[in-house]
Amino acid sequence: MNERESALLASVQNKLFIGGEWVDASGGGTFDVRDPATGEVIHSIADATPEDGIRALDAAVAAQDAWAATAPRTRSDILRRAWELVQQHKDDLALIMTLEMGKPYAEALGEVTYGGEFLRWFSEEAVRITGRYGLNPEGTGRIIVAQRPVGPSFFITPWNFPLAMATRKIAPALAAGCTVVVKPAQLTPLTTVFFTQLLVEAGLPAGVVNIVTSSSSNKVAAPIIADPRLRKLSFTGSTEVGRKLIAQAADGVLRVSMELGGNAPFVVFEDADLDKAVDGAIAAKFRNIGEACTAANRFIVHESVADEFAARVTERVTAMKIGRGTEDGVTIGPLIDDDAVSKASELVADAARRGATITTGGHRLDGAGTFFEPTVLTGVRPGSSILREEIFGPVLAIATFDTEDEAVRLANDTEYGLVSYVFTQDLARGHRMIDRLETGMMGLNVGVLSNAAAPFGGVKQSGVGREGGFEGIHEYLSTKYTLLPVS
Structure with missing residues (x-):
């Protein structure tokens, strides 16, 4: 010090x-x-x-x-x-x-x-x-x-x-x-x-x-x-x-x-403004090193834009600076303790064993402190633990969907219901998501929504x-x- x-x-x-x-x-x-x-x-x-x-x-x-x-x-x-x-x-x-x-x-x-x-x-x-x-x-x-x-x-x-x-x-x-x-x-x-x-x-x-x-x-x-x-x-x-x-x-x-707890879905439709969606994804996932109940946990991306979305977020995540939070330019600090690092490691390893691809990161850093690399996973398969458990770490996991009904089903397939994020330029679809997604809060084309003037809380568990x-x-x-x- x-x-x-x-x-x-x-x-x-x-x-x-x-x-x-x-x-x-x-x-x-x-x-x-x-x-x-x-x-x-x-x-x-x-x-x-x-x-x-x-x-x-x-x-x-x-x-x-x-x-x-x-x-x-x-x-x-x-x-x-x-x-x-x-x-x-x-x-x-x-x-x-x-x-x-x-x-x-x-x-x-x-x-x-x-x-x-x-x-x-x-x-x-x-x-x-x-x-x-x-x-x-x-x-x-x-x-x-x-x-x-x-x-x-x-x-x-x-x-x-x-x-x-x-x-x-x-x-x-x-x-x-x-x-x-x-x-x-x-x-x-x-x-x-x-x-x-x-x-x-x-x-x-x-x-x-x-x-x-x-x-x-x-x-x-x-x-x-x-x-x-x-x-x-x-x-x-x-x-x-x-x-x-x-x-x-x-x-x-x-x-x-x-x-x-939360298990927030981040849904990107085929008509989404990808610039805004990528900015929102980085904010929703990596704010507070991913250690937030409002952090996006499951990135559910339309198959027609999934590759481009993954490439863009991977480029952004690869450029992130890891280090002690007091150092200039650091965007990813340490996780809170060894247990948090172990959990992130286990979830990434489980997803990879089931067929997901690690496009960047995926490992604990050697040396002092509890640092875990910011990570992007693509092609995350059904049944992966990372789709069910709250990550509480800097891991962005992408799965794909085809239809709106499938997106809703995947988003609601959890015992949790704190927050959801939706990116679409279709206003009618946005209103349908407000009605259909089972969460106490929703960000529509935004990646951070907490505000003292707004009621914060969830439904279900x-x-x-x-x-x-x-x-x-x-x-x-x-x-x-x-x-x-x-x-």
Whole structure:
């Protein structure tokens, strides 16, 4: 690490944040955070125990009534100041993300912009929570419908977007009047901790946000989820873990928001603008090194344009620069850990054994770090694991189709339903795809669609609930109906 990196990391707290104070873990333990580009330990941070998790929930419960009673404008102003501080510290946040997660610095800056927008959006939504008032149809009473905060909430955030996944949950909860406990991912806790330091600077009252970093998510999470005082659980991560959390939440009948796995189809029709389709493919596949639930997973390309599409994307992918995300011009950083590299290797090897052609890449890089070459596969055969499993790596796998019905069948042939991408210049066909593809989101002639003003979420086993947009704040509100007699 250079002097700038060392000084910045030294400014990141290494403790838990509970009840407005930075405190050691009750057991005194810590765990290491490593740079995936080098394997080097870059920070050690408090390792929370289950008892620490309950202490954090205690603090959230104690602060709930006062925070719910806080004027919406006050909550809005705090979120707005937090957004301003994120902009002021965008270089710091981006560098921390690059060091602990590996994404190229330019992409990390993009995440700061994206993640910050949830603070700005929900600062504006905090003052727009509404109900309704009116006469009932019988004329015998007046109906009052009000929205109230759900209550203390628990968030488990993933490692791949450590700022945006925190702000996407924290901002609407605070805007709605809920207090929160956050358990950031073991692999990337530093961005969330630094962001919390900015929340404190923005004037957040003690106990409203509590942070428990831990090397064992389940041990800390289980007692919190089982506590009857908790009213909301939100998780972003794998479908496998999400199912287990939903089962745990069932005992307390908790409100849940689950943003789970994806297996996004990227459909290119014969009339597509190939310039736009190739640009969209590169963005949809290689953003965040392919480690995104919205990453295109299955490229379903009409057989008449498949060869040209494959040649163009192969040329673009071959030119990508691999390296540590802090280096100039790097577009592909390391994968998060050895397991991610092994999975990418296995999926590519399986596809090749079944007849796919590797046109570029396909291997782990020797030396330090967890680097995997950006890869293009053509002629991927039915039954290949890469068509069923979420890749979470820089591998672009192309299969072909003949008819529109076949494209729809291939796109929907998955248990997941988060996002789809369609490239066609036929407006009527585009509208048919909106209706026929079984996903919660769709990009029509675009390769990146996430936006704080839009509802993010999926169908089928990609989750429940929505984050962002007008819909996002309602995940943290409960509806209360009162009837008044007509006097």
